[in-house]
Amino acid sequence: MAMPFKLMLVEKPKEAVDVTSYFVTEQEATSGAIQLTENTELMMQFTGNDARLYADFLTEHTPLTSQDAIGVYAIARPQPYVIYAYANNRSYPLIAGDYYLQVVAQGVRYYARLTVQPKRMTKQQFARMRETLLTNARELAMTRSSKIVEQEEQAPILLPLLRALSEQPRFEVTKGYGLQPKGQGRMDGKAKRLRRQKPYRHLQPSVQTLPNYDIAENRLLKHWLTQYALTLAPGTIKQAVQRCLQAPWLQGVAQPRASFLPRVFFSAGLYGAIYQALQQTLPQRVVVEQDHFRRTDELYELWGFIKLAQLTEGLGYTKIEEVRTAQKLTYTFMRGSSKIYMVYDELIPRMREQSSVTTPLYTLQNNRPDCRIDLWKANHYAGSLIVDFKYRHRDYIWEDEVLVDSTLPVPATMLQLEAYSRNMRTAVLSTTTPAVALQPVHEVWALYPLKYEGAIQDERNAFMVRLMDLSPCTDTSHISQHLEHIYTKALG
Incomplete structure (x- = not known):
């Protein structure tokens, strides 16, 4: 069956994908899912007559879109829509998972299924990462959003009126x-x-x-019910309206020729009640709150932090305290007189006076690393390890060519990592060595995921920055070795 619209999704540099599998309800849309990859440039071609597209990848930031009570929508037009482009400096509008598209064309609703795959991980790695987060840090891994949906009236007064109309229609x-x-x-x-x-x-x-039966009030009633049925989602009310429209007595009723309302619609009888019910028994738009996972890059940061904590336990340190809320996650480990304090995504103060035992550092810029590991030996500060988790390819974290050619601009990520090692200071007077007081950060790590295990690349560069891969379902022994080296060097 030819659709009154056409929808195509284009991921660069792939070819355009024509969306052809549509269903009348979300529940039926179980096959024919369109496959997309997160963080990939995406354009949409949507053409047709009198058609609107509602989709989760449309936001208030998407150019040339509008919004109604249901949500953000795009109208059919000859020009394409830019959904995601690297140059726009905005986050990808979808997280990895399953979605539904809704197209309303000529009063009919069509649904299609959409699946977004993770870009830097396999499906197995992505599933394992989510399982770990649900077990260890669900509060931080999930976020809540609101969505306006249409729900059918729970006790529709129109239903008994339609039954009465089928039995007692007006006639001359x-x-x-x-x-x-x-x-x-x-x-x-x-x-x-x-x-x-x-x-x-x-x-x-x-x-x-x-x-x-071909009288003015029946002509108007048939017209109203026909239009009303087009606006309804499949359900009890729509079925009742369609059955009423198929009644034999209504088949010979023509279209209305005049716009005036017969007096019977303002009476206390059946037709007056139907007229009032048609204005009241509409689909209700309600706000539904939904819990869903955060973006994959945010999940990777949280998973990486938990993985470092697990590796620390594997090195013989005992976890004595865990603070886990929707805004905070910290671990405290002990072994003898040595204490390791791990902090996830916490601001480092800018003023010396604001530093403390739990936050022994201060700095002016780049003051929110993904992970900070503070080391203490017999109540003496022994320095820190700064870790950032980068959900991207290694080549986009540290670009050696800018070191060779001094005329090239230095990427922001390289400046960030170098600032972690160079700009951190401590106000703690009791340190294990004078070197810690001068340079409190031992190393800066930038960890990134790989889909498959490869040759280990874990050298520390001249800026005290070490790049290493850390991925679900892969070997992490090289991370453990470097953790143990830093712990042993600082704590003995």
């Missing part, structure tokens, strides 16, 4: 003529003329009263 009595046995029925002048024109042996024409 018209005079007609039919054949009846001789001696029965009422005769008038026209009936007598008909009998003379075509005499029958046992029958005679007689006057009959016939119901005429």
